[in-house]
Amino acid sequence: MPPLLHESDPMTVASKRPEFRNINAFSDLPSYRLPVAGLISILHRISGVLLFVLLPFIMWLFDKSLSSEISFARFRSAFTSGLWIFPAFIVKLVVLALIWAYLQHFFAGLRHLWMDLSHAAVSKEFGAKSAQAVLIASLLLTVILGAKLFGLY
Amino acid sequence: MSVNYGSKRIVVGAHYGLRDWLSQRVTAVIMGLFTVVVLAQVIFSRGPMGYDKWAGMFAAQWMKVLTFAVVLSLLWHVWVGMRDVFMDYIKPVVLRLALQVFTIVWLTACGGWAIQVLWRL
Numbered sequence: 455m456p457p458l459l460h461e462s463d464p465m466t467v468a469s470k471r472p473e474f475r476n477i478n479a480f481s482d483l484p485s486y487r488l489p490v491a492g493l494i495s496i497l498h499r500i501s502g503v504l505l506f507v508l509l510p511f512i513m514w515l516f517d518k519s520l521s522s523e524i525s526f527a528r529f530r531s532a533f534t535s536g537l538w539i540f541p542a543f544i545v546k547l548v549v550l551a552l553i554w555a556y557l558q559h560f561f562a563g564l565r566h567l568w569m570d571l572s573h574a575a576v577s578k579e580f581g582a583k584s585a586q587a588v589l590i591a592s593l594l595l596t597v598i599l600g601a602k603l604f605g606l607y
Numbered sequence: 608m609s610v611n612y613g614s615k616r617i618v619v620g621a622h623y624g625l626r627d628w629l630s631q632r633v634t635a636v637i638m639g640l641f642t643v644v645v646l647a648q649v650i651f652s653r654g655p656m657g658y659d660k661w662a663g664m665f666a667a668q669w670m671k672v673l674t675f676a677v678v679l680s681l682l683w684h685v686w687v688g689m690r691d692v693f694m695d696y697i698k699p700v701v702l703r704l705a706l707q708v709f710t711i712v713w714l715t716a717c718g719g720w721a722i723q724v725l726w727r728l
Contacts, residue, residue, distance in 0.1 A: 502688050509685075509713065513720045519658075520665055520724055526658040560642065563635050570632065 494585040498562045501555035508552055515549075533603075550600045557592040557599075564588075631687045634680035641677040662728060671725050678721045682714045 477483065488496075505512075518529035533549075536542045565584050569575045575584065601607055611617055648664050649656060664670060689710045697703040 499692055502685075503692060506685050506689055506710075506713075509717045510720075513717050513724075516721065517724045520662055520728055523658050526661070560639065563639065567632060567635065 489582060489585075490589065491581045491585040494562050494565070494588055497558055498566075501558040501562075504551065504555045505559065508548070508555075511548065512552065546603055550596070550603055553599050553603070554592065554596040557595050558588075561588040561592050627687045627690075631684055634684040637680040638677055638684065641673065644673070665725065665728055671728070674725055675722065678718055678725075682718050685714055686710065 515529065518525045518532075520526075532542070532545050534542055537545050540548075565575075565588050568584070569581075574580065609615075645664070652660050654660075665674060690707065693703050693706050693710075697706060
């Protein structure tokens with residue numbers, strides 16, 4: 455039988471340290487404070503994945519709007535009388551999501567390039583400020599273009 | 608370039624990450640400039656934007672070539688980005704490989720579609 459280790463033995467103390475295992479996305483993540491720069495970071499991924507998933511729809515819009523007068527009319531009717539099983543309202547919502555994703559990815563991408571070129575842009579304070587600017591610019595333009603899309607002006 | 612096959616093949620090295628990082632920046636700049644070019648043409652066109660004006664924008668050969676370069680940039684950019692996402696969140700190798708294959712198929716299909724649209728215009 456091995457000798458019993460005393461409480462002050464380094465081996466015993468080391469084994470009593472708190473353990474950090476993988477965090478759970480549902481029970482742990484909501485309690486984490488996410489700074490605005492972190493929000494921009496995860497939104498960059500979300501908007502990128504959204505654009506990737508909707509790429510065939512983007513190609514459809516590109517195809518129908520360009521190919522002929524008849525296809526252009528089909529392109530327009532998607533916004534007035536719907537597409538396939540989706541009513542026009544859903545089509546507009548999806549296009550609005552595309553507009554948001556593109557703007558978010560575009561402005562956050564500019565911020566990325568700026569931070570690659572300038573050391574001054576890579577500070578905690580400026581990182582937060584530029585992240586706020588990205589958020590405001592993308593949301594503001596999304597609202598303006600969304601209002602146009604839904605015929606508010 | 609030096610020999611990079613057989614026993615001389617480089618299988619590890621820092622330049623892999625640098626290449627992905629740099630290509631994502633370069634392709635982003637190309638797509639960003641294209642966005643500005645298209646938006647400028649739409650904003651500064653006179654009268655309502657109908658089929659004639661929209662298709663006219665893409666009818667010129669230089670615009671087709673530029674759009675083609677943008678499509679290739681897009682495929683490359685999305686590949687690097689999606690691969691990053693899969694490497695971070697998808698741990699089972701089988702699932703990750705399947706998703707990467709799906710991404711390649713998804714992207715090449717969309718790329719082929721874009722080329723067809725461009726050169727039958």
